[in-house]
Amino acid sequence: MIHPIPSGTRDVLPDEMRELRAITERLRDVFNEADYGEVYTPALEYEAVVTRGELAGVRPAYRVFDENGNVLVLRSDMTVPIARVVATRYPTAEPPLRFCYFAHSYRGVRPQRGQPREFLQAGLELIGAAAPRGTAEALTVLCRSLDAVGLARYRVGLGDATLYPALLESLGVAAADCERLLEALARGDFVGLEHGLRELETDEESIRLLLAVPQLRGGADVLHGPPGPVADAVAGLRAVHALLDADVAEHVIFDLGLSRLPGYYTGAVFEVYDPALGMPLGGGGRYDNLLGEFGRSLPAVGFALEVDRLHLALAAEERL
């Protein structure tokens, strides 16, 4: 008898499980070594709790009612639940706090695409460590983790979520237009971005700047190019870069066009690439305002890696 399972979900059998387990064990060793304590939180949360504030994360895709009529959601990431844990369980603990996790999260899928509804993330959150030192620590553990997994050719793209909004604001673009333009940038729709900019009736020089900045990506030399309005964000990236050891820095590429969803990022953002795979392996960034939404205002940074994608990239690198 064949019994179906929902699209976007899958069974893992022993041969694959052994390989996945080997990856997560190596990650766990690195996280332990760096003093990150492992936590687990419920897959189900109250919707009212995880969507509080203006800084909502990825909108949860699955909702159920409990016996009292409360709306429960399946978590869409681990960052928001850990923010809740910090505010609730560690209201007075001396920061910094270091947590790591290996947990499944749940997101909606596009029809006709092989995207998972349920996926295993391995990640960490560093709470109460401000930029640039906290960011540099997270990037260092990230690179050590990818080294330990056995990936040789990965790169970490490093950008700043405030860079493009600051640039738009400095050029006097109205808030309503900013939202539309940032959305085009987040989609990677550079044609839409240009069309949107042309409609603003701003001067040609500003348009050229607004089109050129998100295309600046590569080695540390891109941090020397861009002028005035983005200087703060770029100085922040330079400060992070200066704190990285050489064996970490050699994996970092700078990307002034990098913008990441969800919308709670407030500074440095990063994304992990491997030439063997057409999609990012994971990513993260600073979210200095999220903890405040839960009543314990602390700067924070974190990242999450998708274990299945690490596995795919590892398999593909082995074939090369």
Added chain:
Amino acid sequence: MSSTNGLVIAVPRGALFEPTLAWLGELGIETDELRSNERKLLFRDLGLITMRPSDVPTYVAAGAADLGITGKDVLMEQTDSALPGVGRDVYELVDLGFGRCMMVLATTDGADPAAEALRRLGVVRVATKYPRIAARYFEATGRQVEIIEVKGSVELAPLTGLVEAIVDLTASGKTLRENHLVVREEIAVCTARLIANPVAHKLKAAAIDELLERARAA
């Protein structure tokens, strides 16, 4: 290194084939072999692969090609706006300008049967090869619609009474006129777009930027 800077470019067969080869030619990329060999799909030495336009985003999204050329109509149809922010499949880098077509709503000529159906039946039946574009357009304009997806000649559907209207791509309007159909509404202008795999856009930045530089200079 080949003139594609070691990049793999997905080239669409069909109406966009010739203008795409002309554009690649302007960049100094060798394309004669593609013209002379219609059955061959993979030109590894040239860094080019050929396929249906609607498959281009699939290959580029998966990283099987670094860059690709396809119509905006294909990109619009394959984007699901209901789930914003779920994955960025491909980057849309450049409006190449060629392959210009119009996505239109058309009906038989004379009194508008779509307006009549909406008024009396509350819903209009629309045949199309672009179900998502059609559904989004009717939703955005506040009208109820029943989408009927067809694979072949869409013009047949309103002539046989299957539907009151069609949503389709038209270049010159000739096929519509020959079937006594008229354009009632223009939905979007569609031109060819250069798309990129997001990871390739980061990791092969120098190669891609150099190619775009050549395109601007051409």
